[in-house]
Amino acid sequence: xxxxxxxxTRRVGFVSLGCPKALVDxxxxxxxxxxxxYEVVSSYENADVVVVNTCGFIDSAKAESLEVIGEALAENGxxxxxxxxxxxxxxxxxxxxxxxxxxxxxxYEQVVNAVHDVVPPNKEHNPLIDLxxxxxxxxxxxxxxxxxxxxxxxHSCSFCIIxxxxxxxxxxxxxxVLSEAERLVKAxxxxxxxxxxxxxxxxxxxxxKTDFWNGQPVKTRMLELCEALGSMGVWVRLHYVYPxxxxxxxxxxxxxxxxxxxxxxPFQHASPKVLKAxxxxxxxxxxxxxxxxxxxxCPQLTIRSTFxxxxxxxxxxxxxxxxxxxxxxxxxxVGCFQYSPVEGAPANLLDQHVPDDIKQERWExxxxxxxxxxxxxxxQKIGQEIEVLIDEVDDEGxxxxxxxxxxxxxxxxxxxxTGVKPGDxxxxxxxxxxxxxxxxxxx
Numbered sequence: 001x002x003x004x005x006x007x008x009t010r011r012v013g014f015v016s017l018g019c020p021k022a023l024v025d026x027x028x029x030x031x032x033x034x035x036x037x038y039e040v041v042s043s044y045e046n047a048d049v050v051v052v053n054t055c056g057f058i059d060s061a062k063a064e065s066l067e068v069i070g071e072a073l074a075e076n077g078x079x080x081x082x083x084x085x086x087x088x089x090x091x092x093x094x095x096x097x098x099x100x101x102x103x104x105x106x107x108y109e110q111v112v113n114a115v116h117d118v119v120p121p122n123k124e125h126n127p128l129i130d131l132x133x134x135x136x137x138x139x140x141x142x143x144x145x146x147x148x149x150x151x152x153x154x155h156s157c158s159f160c161i162i163x164x165x166x167x168x169x170x171x172x173x174x175x176x177v178l179s180e181a182e183r184l185v186k187a188x189x190x191x192x193x194x195x196x197x198x199x200x201x202x203x204x205x206x207x208x209k210t211d212f213w214n215g216q217p218v219k220t221r222m223l224e225l226c227e228a229l230g231s232m233g234v235w236v237r238l239h240y241v242y243p244x245x246x247x248x249x250x251x252x253x254x255x256x257x258x259x260x261x262x263x264x265x266p267f268q269h270a271s272p273k274v275l276k277a278x279x280x281x282x283x284x285x286x287x288x289x290x291x292x293x294x295x296x297x298c299p300q301l302t303i304r305s306t307f308x309x310x311x312x313x314x315x316x317x318x319x320x321x322x323x324x325x326x327x328x329x330x331x332x333x334v335g336c337f338q339y340s341p342v343e344g345a346p347a348n349l350l351d352q353h354v355p356d357d358i359k360q361e362r363w364e365x366x367x368x369x370x371x372x373x374x375x376x377x378x379x380q381k382i383g384q385e386i387e388v389l390i391d392e393v394d395d396e397g398x399x400x401x402x403x404x405x406x407x408x409x410x411x412x413x414x415x416x417x418t419g420v421k422p423g424d425x426x427x428x429x430x431x432x433x434x435x436x437x438x439x440x441x442x443x
Contacts, residue, residue, distance in 0.1 A: 010038045010119045013047030013076065015068055018055030022083055023146060025105060026053045029082070032112050036121045044075035048119040049100070051111060054092075056085030058340045069096050080114045082107065143389065143423030144191035144235075144407060145184045149177050149225065153197035171203050174220040175211040178228050190423055191235035191389060193406065194225075200242040223249045230258030235389065237406060239264040243290055255298040260403045263294075267305045270325035271318035274311055277350060288328055302404035304333030309366055310359030311339045312350035319362050323369050332377055333410050334370045338363050371435045378411075378433035385443055388413045390424045400426065402438070411436040 012033055016026035029051065030040055041047050050072040054065035065085045069092065072079045079099050081092055086104040093099065101114035152167040181192055196202065203209070203220035210217050218224050223246065229236045236259040241247060243265055254261035267287070269275050295301050309319065326334070338359040341347070354362075388400035391407065397416045405411050414437065415428055428440035 010121060011041045011047050012038050012115060012119070013041055013044055013050035013072070014053070015050065015072065016053045017065055017068060018053070018061065018084065022053055022055060022105070025083065029053075029111050033115060036112070038115070038119075038121065044072060047076055047078075049078040049080060049115060050076045051080045051082060051115065054081060054083035054085035056083070056088065058342055060340065061085075062091070066092070066095050069099065073098060078118055080111065080118070082111045142188055143391075144193065145189045146193045146195050147177065147181055147184070148172070148195050149199065149202050150196040169198065169201055169205045171205050171220055173209075173211045174203070174218050174225055174228075175213040177225065178213040178218065181229055181232060185232050185234055188423065189234065190425065191237065192229060192232075193237045193239060194229070195239045197240060198242055199238055199240050200244045200247055222246060223253075226250050226253055226259050235260050235403065237262050237264075237403075239406070241265050243287055248290070248293070251294050251297045251301070254301060261298050261301045262304070262403060262406070263301065264304045264406065268308050269311065269314075269318075269322060270329075271314070271321045274314050274318050274322075277313055278308075278311060278347070288325070291329055302332045303329075304335075304406065304410060305331055306335040306337065307366065308337050308339050309362040310354040312347060312354065313352040314339075314354055314362075319365075323366070326366075326370055326373060330373060330377065331370075332374065332404060333406075334374070335409070336363055336366050336370070375433070375435040378435070378438060381430045381438060382433055383430060385427060385429050386413075386440070388415065388426050388428050388440065390415075390420050390422055390426060393421060398426075400428075411438065413438045413440050415440050415442065417442050 014026065014030060016023055034040065044050060052065070052069050052072055054069070055061040056065065062085055065083075069079060069081060073096060077098075079096075080101045080103075081099050082103045082105070084105050085092065086102050086107070089102040092102055100118055101110075103110040103114065150169055150171040152169045184192060200222060202222045202225060206220050208219045208221045210219055212218065213228060218228055226236065226238070230253055238250070238259070241263050247263070250259065253259050268278060268280055291303065307322070309322070338356075339347075339354065386402045388402055390398050390400040391412075392399040397414060398420050400413045400415060401407065401410070402413055405413070413428065413430075415426065417426070420426055427443045429443050430438050430440045432439040
C-alpha cells in the first residue's frame with residue numbers, strides 16, 4: 001500500500017502540452033479528478049500516477065510528447081497518455097510499450113476511468129461536501145482564462161490533421177459557454193480568451209440554434225456570443241478567427257469597447273496559388289480590402305496572425321507576393337513557421353517540396369520584414385495612454401499586457417512600478433518601444 005492510499009489521499013501528476021485548446025481539456029480532466037478527491041501534485045515522485053496530455057500537430061510536437069512520456073516513465077513508472085497524439089496509439093506504444101493507457105483528445109471519461117483503474121478513488125470522499133472551486137481547476141493564472149466554445153473543424157487544409165484528430169465542428173451550447181464565463185468572472189478572472197479551431201464558424205453545425213442564458217434567448221452564433229460576453233465587464237479576446245463576412249458584425253463591438261479590438265486570424269499565406277494548394281477557406285484578394293474596412297470602423301484594431309513559408313510548390317515569386325502583402329496589410333503581431341510534413345496530411349503528397357536551406361532563408365527574410373513593420377507600428381504608440389493588465393510583479397517592477405497583447409504569444413508592457421499585483425488593471429503612458437514590447441510609466 002502506498003503512502004497516499006494509507007492516508008486516503010490519491011495523488012495525480014499532470015503534464016499539459018500543446019495549445020490552449022489542449023489546456024482547456026486538461027483543466028476539465030483535473031476538475032473531475034479534484035471533484036473525486038484526487039490531489040494534483042507538481043512532481044513525479046509524489047504522484048501515484050502521471051497523466052500526460054500530448055500534442056500531435058507537427059513532428060517536433062510529437063517528439064516533445066514522446067520525450068515527456070519517457071521522462072515520466074523514468075521518474076514515476078505509471079503513466080497514462082491522452083490528447084491529440086493519442087489517436088496514434090501504436091506510435092506511442094512502439095516507443096513506450098509500458099504506458100498504462102492511451103486515449104485521444106476530448107476523451108475525458110476514458111482518462112478519468114484509466115486513473116480509477118490505477119489508483120481507485122477514495123470512497124470516503126463526498127464531492128457534494130468536499131468543494132472544488134465553482135470555476136473548476138485552472139492551469140492559467142487566476143486573472144485570465146481560456147473559454148473553449150467548440151471542438152473540431154470542418155475545414156480540410158492540406159497541411160493539417162486536426163479534423164482527423166478532433167473531428168468535425170461541434171459547437172457547445174451558448175448558454176453553457178456563457179454560464180462558464182460568468183463563473184470564471186465571479187471567481188476573479190479579468191480576461192476571457194475565446195478559443196476554438198474556427199471561432200467564426202461557431203454555431204454553423206447547429207444552424208445557430210437559440211439557447212437560453214439567465215432566462216434570455218441567445219443564438220449560438222459568434223455575434224450574439226460576443227455581445228453577451230461583452231456585458232460581463234472583463235476583457236474578451238477572440239482567437240482563431242477566419243475572415244468570413246460575419247466577422248464584420250463584431251468590429252463595431254470592438255469600436256464600442258465591448259470586446260477587445262483584437263483579432264487572431266491564421267492567414268498562413270497570401271499567394272493565391274499557395275493558398276489553393278493549402279486548401280485554405282475564405283481567403284481571397286478581398287482580404288486586404290476587408291482589413292482596411294475593419295480599421296476604418298475600429299482604428300485601434302490589432303491583428304495577429306501566423307504564416308507558413310516553404311510550403312510545397314512555393315516559388316520565389318509566391319514568397320515575394322507574401323512579403324508585399326505584409327507591407328500592405330500592416331499586421332501588428334505575426335508568427336512564422338517553416339513548413340514541416342505532418343504524418344497523414346495530404347500536403348505530403350504534393351510535388352516540388354522546398355529544400356530546407358531555402359525554407360530557412362525565406363523564414364529569416366520574412367521575420368526581418370515583419371519585425372520592421374511591427375517596430376514601426378509600436379513606435380506610433382509612444383506617448384499614448386493605454387490600459388494594462390498586470391501579469392507579474394518583481395523587485396524591478398511590473399510586467400503587463402495591453403489589449404493588443406495575448407498572453408504568452410504577443411509582447412509585454414514593462415512598468416517601473418511595484419505598487420501593483422497580478423490581475424490589477426493600470427493606466428500607463430508608453431515611453432519606449434522595440435520590435436515586440438513596450439515600456440511605460442503609470443499615469
